[in-house]
Amino acid sequence: MRTLLVWMAGGLTSAALTPVALANGWNMPVGVTALSRDIYSLHMIIFWICVVIGVIVFGAMFYSLFRYRHSRGAKAATFHEHTSVEVIWTAIPLLILVGMAVPATATLKNMYDTSEADLDIMVTGQQWRWRYEYLGEDVAFTSNLGTSREQISGADEKGEHYLLEVDEPLVLPVGQKVRLLLTSDDVIHSWWVPDLAVKQDAIPGFVNENWVRIEEPGIYRGQCAELCGKDHAFMPVVVEAVEQERFDEWLVERKQAAAQAAAGVDREWSMEELMERGEQVYGAVCASCHQPDGSGNPPVFPALAGNQPMLDDLDWHVDTVVNGVSGAAMPAFRSTLNAVEIAAVVTYERNAWGNESGDSVQPSEIAERLADQSE
Amino acid sequence: MWQAIKSVLAAFLGVQKDSRRREDFASERPGIFIVAGLLVGLVFVVLVALVAVMAAR
Structure with missing residues (x-):
């Protein structure tokens, strides 16, 4: 009797927890599109089907375990097969699966229909x-x-x-x-x-x-x-x-x-302007790997502060930012950043954190390079 | 042939009577079960394809 009480308590607890879970946002969101609502209701239908199956199957199992236990003198049946029972327990899951597949397929078809977009x-x-x-x-x-x-x-x-x-x-x-x-x-x-x-x-x-x-x-x-x-x-x-x-x-x-950004390409930028813009770009794009202080994370992400080969070769520096390093973690930024941003960030990297190359590169030079490259 | 087809259908569902299984295994001609299997398999594929074509309309 005690075992049965434990199982009943367990079952009641999980049943009581379901609304708690729903109220606390542990469930998937309903969303704000017709499709997201379809997906949500599909999810809930299948969830409840699973709950019903679980209750019936485990209920029957635990009831049998308890009711026909050895200590009450239960004897195992010894029959070998029962075709009609086997057909029933094969056919019912088949019907349930097909029943779930029909609305799921309809939703999937709708999801994949990307035609006639605005x-x-x-x-x-x-x-x-x-x-x-x-x-x-x-x-x-x-x-x-x-x-x-x-x-x-x-x-x-x-x-x-x-x-x-x-x-x-x-x-x-x-x-x-x-x-x-x-x-x-x-x-x-x-x-x-x-x-x-x-x-x-x-x-x-x-x-x-x-x-x-x-x-x-x-x-x-x-x-x-x-x-x-x-x-x-x-x-x-x-x-x-x-x-x-x-x-x-x-x-x-x-x-x-x-x-406006395109117009900015043609004019001459002062060192201060480039440094200011470069610091913003560096913080948004470069700092996650090369670190805010330019110390990098060697060997995958080399340090930029005190990087002498980089400071010695402006052209290589620009090329690396524009085209990335093939086979390494450094991506090409030619499509991510515009000419002003590339010029600013290169100038910043050459003059920040104790780097004192004193040189800078103008957005117009970068724009020319990008144009040459795309030809 | 009809018995072979019935056995193949039972195999598709995964349920077969033990007495029928014994009968099948006593048969002298395994070829007929292979032919029946291929035939019913083909019919099943065609049926699924038809349903898919109809659903896609």
Whole structure:
């Protein structure tokens, strides 16, 4: 009798815990798209099917264990086979599986239907940031981790959106069908936003497709979901969904900013300007490997402070930032950074942390080099 | 042949009577079971393909 009570108590506890789990956000989110709601209800239907099966199967098992126990003189049956029982216990799971497969397949078909999109976005994973390109709109930018290094090291209090904030979110219009084309520059990443029910691998050399139609304006956060190296935890995804009008305004602002950046290429930049801009770029892009103080993390990430071969050869330095180092961890930044940013960061690296080369490189020189290279 | 097909169908489901199994294994011609297996397998593949084509419409 005591055993039965223990089992009943266990069963009641798990039944009582289910609503607690749901209320505490341990379950998957319902999300803000029609598809995410479909996926959520599918998940819940299958969850409850599993609960019912579990209760029946384990209930029958524990009841039999208890009721027909040896100490009460139970004798084992010795029959060999029972065809009709075997057919029933084969046919019931078959029907249950087919019953689950029908709605699941319908949802999958909908998920894969990326046709007739209103807006195409190219999403490129890079170690360790996301790059977004609004195809046909001439707008492209890189989205870096927004959490400060002080919060990560523990020097500062952790913020509300610790490691789930970026400098520039992906801005999308609500109510529009947005097609995401996902790929990668280096290793396999995965673009994951639970509220949008999108988790799609970004694989070098492949273009994967997915789509979203967000219904409510808001900020939706996610992370890279495929272990991609040292800073895998430091390349979050932030999507800002806004009304169509606001989105159009934003797009115009972005285009103007791009035009201004292009204009900045032609003028002469002072050393102070380059150093200031370079420090920002370094902090956002380079510091995760080469460290904020330029000390690096040898042997994989060489030190830049006091790196004499680098200081002796400006041309090699620029080439390394533009084209990366083949077969090593250093990526090519020609598509991630613009000419101004490359010129600024190279100048900064040559004149920071006790590096005193005194030389600088102008954005116009970098632009020329990039143009030569792309020919 | 009909008995071989019934045995193959039973094998597809994974349930067979012991008496039928004994009968099958007493048979002198294993070839007929191989032919029946290939035939029923082909029919199954065609059926699944048909369902998929219909669902894709």
